[in-house]
Amino acid sequence: MPSKFQAELDVACAAVQHCAVLTKRLQRETVRQDDQVKKSDFSPVTVGDFAAQALLTSATHGAFKDDKFLAEESADELRQNDALLESVWQLTQELQPAFEKSSPALVTPASKQEVYDxxxxxxxxxxxxxxxxxxxxxxxxxxxxxxxxxFAINCAFLIDGVEQIGIIGCPNVILDSDSVHEDQVDKDLGCMIFAIRGEGTWVRPMRSDGVLAEAKKIDRHGEKVKIDDLIWSDCSTYTSTIQHLHQQVASKLYTPFPGVDLFSSLMKYAALGLGRCHIVMRIFKYSSWRSNMWDHAGGVLIFEEAGGKVTDLNGKSIDFTQGRKMAANYGLVCAPSSVHAEVLKTIQETLKAYEDTNGPIPYSK
Known part of the structure; x- marks a missing residue:
């Protein structure tokens, strides 16, 4: 039975898959160069960010002319760097034949000015x-x-700030593995995990020929997990969170820390949706810190449609109506719906004990 958003889903999934081909190729070139450059430099990842955002926007804007957009990158750097713009433009042109042969056919940028726009x-x-x-x-x-x-490619579709579709392209995730590891990289194109509100969470392998493979529905595993079965996911190199509090909570829940150790926020949501981990949390070092919307929109829906529950540290639902930052939510608690209340209580008790001894988490630096 077709989805209520089948047209949107077909366009977005095809665009994400094409961008997976592009970004994985760029990643291989980057690794071969052994080029540990910063994102602000003229690097393959910078070119990939701009080109993928332009292509995703062009495809969806071409199909749905009146829709609005919110994304991480602006064109300011491109306007100041002709060589960077040329590289981005050439990439969009290289991908044009693949986009045009998609079913449905996808629009690509028609000019360098359109790349900016x-x-x-x-x-x-x-x-x-x-x-x-x-x-x-x-x-x-x-x-x-x-x-x-x-790494991940994120595409979410919202209506009035409410997630309706979430798509995470994971070009390096091994689909038939039972975990996700930074160094266990798929030789092909990984997989795509997606969700439609009220219609569940699905996964499919991604293909380099542009054809969308058949999708398999994921069981609502988050409604069945027991407190003794929890698998944690964190990042051992994060500097934005109070890691020793994360470790304390993991210890109280009798689950190893950092567990499934992933840097990307969206890769954690993919792992949650696939059932390869169960808990992701954030206690930020400063109470004024707020997450970027594009790091969570769509990912929350993917986990919730698989039976998970996502709130902030106060137990409030995640609010995507606040613009680029999730201004209404401090921190994050992702856990199976079957145990979320117990996990949240453990986190809140741990945080209260810390603040009773050390005082409130400072507002800012």
Whole structure:
């Protein structure tokens, strides 16, 4: 039975898969060069970010002319760097034949000026609560991308700030594995995990020929997990969170830390949706810190449609109506719905004990 958003899903899944081909090729070139450059430099990851965002926006804008966009990158850097623009433009042109042969056929940028305009449709937008909107993170996990490890392509579709579709392309995830590891990289094109509100979470292998493989529905595993079965997922190199509190909570729940050790936020949501981990949390070092919307929109839906539950540290549902930052939510608690209340209580008790001894988490630096 077709989805209520079948047209949107077909366009977005095809565009994500094509961008997976592009970004994986760029990643291989980066690793061969052994080029540990920063994102602000003229590097393959920078080119990939801009090109993928332009292509994702062009495909969805071409199909749904009146829709709005919100995305990580703006075209400001491109406007100041002709060589960078030329590289981005050439990549979009190289992908044009694949996009045009897709079913449905996808639109690509028609000029360098259009590359600017398409990127800025999302990169300059500050509003997320008005009508039909696409949210993109073209390459999530820059640091691990540069090392040849896991990264994600995120595409979410919202109506009035409510997630309706979530798609995470994972070009390096091994579909038939029972875990996700930074250094266990698929030789082909990995997989795509996606969800439609009220219709479940699905997964399919990605293909380099542009054909969308048959998707398999994922069991609502988050409704069945017991407290003794929990698998944690964190990042051992994060500097934005209070890691020793994360470790304390993991210890109280009798699960190893960091567990499934992943850098990318969206890779964690993919692992949650696939059932390869069960808990992701964030206690930020400063109470003023808020997450970027594009790191979570779509991913939350993917986990919830697989039986998970996602709140902030106060137990509030995640609010995507606040613009580029998730201004209404401090911190994060992702856990199976069967045990979320118990996990949240453990986190809150751990945080309260810390603040009773050390005082409230500071507002900012």
């Amino acid at each position: 398409l990127i800025d449709l999302g990169g300059k937008n500050e509003v997320s609560n008005d009508g039909r909107m696409w949210v993109f993170d073209p390459i999530d996990g820059t640091a691990t991308f540069l090392r040849g490890q896991q």
